[in-house]
Amino acid sequence: KAGVTQTPRYLIKTRGQQVTLSCSPISGHRSVSWYQQTPGQGLQFLFEYFSETQRNKGNFPGRFSGRQFSNSRSEMNVSTLELGDSALYLCASSPEGLAKTDTQYFGPGTRLTVL
Amino acid sequence: AQSVTQLDSQVPVFEEAPVELRCNYSSSVSVYLFWYVQYPNQGLQLLLKYLSGSTLVKGINGFEAEFNKSQTSFHLRKPSVHISDTAEYFCAVSSSSGGYNKLIFGAGTRLAVHP
Numbered sequence: 016k017a018g019v020t021q022t023p024r025y026l027i028k029t030r031g032q033q034v035t036l037s038c039s040p041i042s043g044h045r046s047v048s049w050y051q052q053t054p055g056q057g058l059q060f061l062f063e064y065f066s067e068t069q070r071n072k073g074n075f076p077g078r079f080s081g082r083q084f085s086n087s088r089s090e091m092n093v094s095t096l097e098l099g100d101s102a103l104y105l106c107a108s109s110p111e112g113l114a115k116t117d118t119q120y121f122g123p124g125t126r127l128t129v130l
Numbered sequence: 131a132q133s134v135t136q137l138d139s140q141v142p143v144f145e146e147a148p149v150e151l152r153c154n155y156s157s158s159v160s161v162y163l164f165w166y167v168q169y170p171n172q173g174l175q176l177l178l179k180y181l182s183g184s185t186l187v188k189g190i191n192g193f194e195a196e197f198n199k200s201q202t203s204f205h206l207r208k209p210s211v212h213i214s215d216t217a218e219y220f221c222a223v224s225s226s227s228g229g230y231n232k233l234i235f236g237a238g239t240r241l242a243v244h245p
Contacts, residue, residue: 019173021173048232048233050233057235057236057237057238058220058233058235058238060232060233060234063232071232073232105173105174107174107233116162116181116224117224118164118176118179119233120176121166121173121174121175122173123171123172123173124172124173
């Protein structure tokens with residue numbers, strides 16, 4: 016099975032712009048989660064989607080949003096970019112995301128740099 | 131609230147020496163624990179997980195971890211490390227929020243293996 020794929024791998028934007036990141040989960044996985052990784056804050060949970068619905072959300076401002084399509088692919092959008100949004104954005108998929116035992120499998124990430 | 135503390139931010143070690151990466155968690159309910167590894171410019175790869183049963187868990191690449199409920203620890207060990215083990219290691223606990231799971235990560239431990 017192919018793993019989780021994320022596009023693009025690298026992105027450079029300027030302050031005030033918006034950006035859309037894409038994630039394709041492992042075939043058959045219905046849950047997609049997004050995490051932000053920065054040197055200062057570490058790995059932080061953004062949100063989780065299941066069957067095109069956001070089920071779970073972390074403590075991030077409304078500038079961070081996402082969606083999931085019927086084929087389970089997910090996109091994450093950040094509007095009005097700030098310098099502090101520079102980070103590695105990781106997507107993870109799992110079969111159901113319901114049980115605590117559901118293992119999350121991560122993609123390679125998208126490195127976003129905001130200038 | 132659940133949390134994870136990785137006691138060492140960096141661990142230098144010589145090749146073929148044993149290593150232990152320490153992880154403590156706090157939780158008032160049943161826990162499910164994970165160790166992930168992140169190689170430079172890559173996403174996270176699952177090393178091993180503890181869900182239930184035997185407290186000694188074996189993972190990939192010769193790593194193992196021991197779940198200790200009384201000490202609320204889940205330390206990662208390898209009897210003999212290789213240069214290729216140089217990476218960042220993350221301990222995580224599965225947290226239930228609104229009935230759906232998300233991962234809470236420790237700050238990470240950077241393992242540097244020297245020849």
